[in-house]
Amino acid sequence: MGIRSSFAVMVGKATAKLLHIMGKGATSLPGVVTLKLCPNVLATLARDIKVICVTGTNGKTTTCHAIADIISANGYTCLTNSAGANMINGVVSCFMNASSLTGKVKRDYAVLECDEASLRHITKSMGSLDVTVVVTNVFRDQLDRYGEVLTTLDLIKQGLAHIPNARLVLNADCSLTSSLVESTKHGDVLFFGVNGGFESTSSSDISDAVYCIRCKTKYKYHSHTFGHLGDFYCESCGYHRQKPSVAVDEVTSFNADSADVLMSIDDKQYEAKITLPGAYNIYNGLAAAAIGRVIGLDDKKIIASMSSLTTPFGRMEHVALGEKGVEMILVKNPAGFNEVISFLTKHCTGEDDILFGLNDNSADGTDVSWIWDVEFEKLGERLREVTTDSQTFFFTGKRGEDLQVRLKYAGFDTGKFKLEKDYRALIQRLMGTGRHTYMVLSYTVMLGLRDKLAEVAPLKKYAR
Numbered sequence: 001m002g003i004r005s006s007f008a009v010m011v012g013k014a015t016a017k018l019l020h021i022m023g024k025g026a027t028s029l030p031g032v033v034t035l036k037l038c039p040n041v042l043a044t045l046a047r048d049i050k051v052i053c054v055t056g057t058n059g060k061t062t063t064c065h066a067i068a069d070i071i072s073a074n075g076y077t078c079l080t081n082s083a084g085a086n087m088i089n090g091v092v093s094c095f096m097n098a099s100s101l102t103g104k105v106k107r108d109y110a111v112l113e114c115d116e117a118s119l120r121h122i123t124k125s126m127g128s129l130d131v132t133v134v135v136t137n138v139f140r141d142q143l144d145r146y147g148e149v150l151t152t153l154d155l156i157k158q159g160l161a162h163i164p165n166a167r168l169v170l171n172a173d174c175s176l177t178s179s180l181v182e183s184t185k186h187g188d189v190l191f192f193g194v195n196g197g198f199e200s201t202s203s204s205d206i207s208d209a210v211y212c213i214r215c216k217t218k219y220k221y222h223s224h225t226f227g228h229l230g231d232f233y234c235e236s237c238g239y240h241r242q243k244p245s246v247a248v249d250e251v252t253s254f255n256a257d258s259a260d261v262l263m264s265i266d267d268k269q270y271e272a273k274i275t276l277p278g279a280y281n282i283y284n285g286l287a288a289a290a291i292g293r294v295i296g297l298d299d300k301k302i303i304a305s306m307s308s309l310t311t312p313f314g315r316m317e318h319v320a321l322g323e324k325g326v327e328m329i330l331v332k333n334p335a336g337f338n339e340v341i342s343f344l345t346k347h348c349t350g351e352d353d354i355l356f357g358l359n360d361n362s363a364d365g366t367d368v369s370w371i372w373d374v375e376f377e378k379l380g381e382r383l384r385e386v387t388t389d390s391q392t393f394f395f396t397g398k399r400g401e402d403l404q405v406r407l408k409y410a411g412f413d414t415g416k417f418k419l420e421k422d423y424r425a426l427i428q429r430l431m432g433t434g435r436h437t438y439m440v441l442s443y444t445v446m447l448g449l450r451d452k453l454a455e456v457a458p459l460k461k462y463a464r
Helices: 003-021 029-037 041-045 060-073 088-098 119-123 149-161 281-294 299-306 334-347 369-373 376-386 400-409 423-433 443-453
Strands: 050-055 078-080 109-113 131-135 167-171 189-194 220-224 230-233 246-254 259-265 268-274 315-319 326-330 352-357 393-396 417-419 436-441
Touching: 003 029, 003 041, 003 088, 029 041, 029 088, 041 088, 050 060, 050 119, 060 078, 060 109, 060 281, 060 299, 060 315, 078 088, 088 109, 088 119, 119 149, 131 149, 131 281, 167 281, 189 281, 246 281, 259 281, 259 299, 268 281, 268 299, 281 299, 326 334, 326 443, 334 369, 334 376, 334 436, 352 400, 352 423, 352 443, 369 400, 376 400, 393 400, 393 423, 400 417, 423 443, 436 443
Parallel strands: 050 109, 050 131, 078 109, 131 167, 167 189, 189 246, 326 436, 352 393, 352 436, 393 417
Antiparallel strands: 220 230, 246 259, 259 268, 315 326
């Protein structure tokens, strides 16, 4: 390790120490300081570690968490930016916080959540490293940051261009993600996917990728899961879904916190339980299983690992608040929200309240017009069948009123609406209901509300 990089790491670690003494998080600023002193420091910090980068629109945090579960359960060590600081500063902070003063990081693997727009900055110094990149999917996300889906796809391509020898783990069911194998010319590629459709409660909206990325002909589907994901094909040019090496062949049952499936690895089929809630999380579990195959685990170990996956903070996280507790669910774009709607349609009853929270901070996306693309009507129709007089729909966040208007037009009973923007007061109201609550929250609402929940409920603090 050179003098410059050593000095940068020491100053960065001192910055982190000072922040911890002050009671502050050290997820980004130490990385800012370290990079200022040595822009190429990541190549040094990660030189002896196998790096797994996870990027894509939805599922990055859950997939990283699942991969870390599998790696740890099978005797390997790993570091991960589990607090969600997924830009270059956060990634450098993650490495620097785990390193010695000499810059040595004693881990087998680094599992890194990487923001799509930041992937190119993160991989810039990784050309000579052992890198695997997982791309979960590409959906329409924060329009003020990413633009439309082809812009997001191009950002990922730019990141992959820095690491031409990297292995790719791609979602076979996403026509956009699958196209990376042709446009980037990476040779070592593993696909994961679902061989067959999901039940009818999943979203049928395929507006994010309607037309063939090659010839602009409208896609057709042999089967469909949600959004634009499924067994797609183009009748005009022949572009089609690749056969996945790691797949779910059939979902035998969906449960509130897991799914029982028939799962195949290189055409060998096994019964498995994926202990992640919601149909959309099946893909995250499959991505993690694909990494299990990449790191050399045998099939039985991979299948066994699927039954011990856990959810990260804010992703269907249970909090013991009041008599029956709450579930925190993060939402950030139409595709993800629609799958949460599908989950609630199946599991929410008249005995459950729902809290909707929306902010328009930069981390949430300043343009909240996307809420009009969410299929609230489906949930409203279901709840009208099972509702009780005591059921309440709570609203919070800077744009809580916007959500009220949206749900009014979706046919919800406005007499059951309650707006409360003070998080502490809101928590006290929820504790007093004696009912179970689903909290459906944008990112910064989730962070702010979770901090206040930690004052009154047994709640693990997320990693700093």
